[in-house]
Amino acid sequence: MIAIAVMTSPAFACSRVGGPPTVAESLASADEVFIAHLVSVKEIVMKGPEREEGPILEGQYRLIEVLKGKPARSGKVHDLPFGPGNCSLGLMVGWDYVFMIKRATEFPRLRWVGMFSGSFPLGPYREAGQSEESELVEVRNILKAQTSVKQTP
Template sequence: METFERADRVFRAKIIATELRQEDIEGESREVVYATYQLLESFKGENPHIGLVKEYPFAPGNCMLGLLTGLEYVVFLKDGLFVTMPDGSWGYFNVEGSEVAPEIEKLRSFADDI
């Protein structure tokens, strides 16, 4: 509930494309993964049907999800478009899975409370 409350936007989406780009971040050129998503379900905030999220390329210990085209994710965004695990975002393979389904139901109940 705490990560849900802190987030500006929370949604479930399928990544439909990814692209590696260079971006100027705080005066330094960095590689950034741009991931285009298709909205599956919105829990909090204004979430476009087709949208964009970003992350740094996945590496051990950098708290990125390693967004992959074709997979589904629950995304918690705070202050922009960057997706990270510490903000609450996570990926899954099977929405009906015994661990995933109850977590999705929790998010639905949080959404009902706002």
């Protein structure tokens, strides 16, 4: 019984004061929001002032649809290796994702898509014209509402 408790304790390591941001908060703070197909993932070692502790994964994507901002047609996103409690999104080659990218000031070359970015997987084997996942419908509705709100000078 003690072994089970010890094995599950890392699952609680990923936390944030106030909890994770809402979808609306993630969308409002994101510079880019887009749907992409992940085509490859590799482990990289950061050098220079942007060096991180431990391994970092770099995923190469192919753009499917732009929802906000101006992401590249193909580009890179960054995450931690998937593990219990480490706030990783879990990059899976062959899956489609909604990526929400906020430009980092501390590490400007990195485009983090971890759990607290608001990014989420749509899964594999998505076909054009099939009905959209409820999460993606929610993202579209929130973005539409955010962009239709008139800004006062």
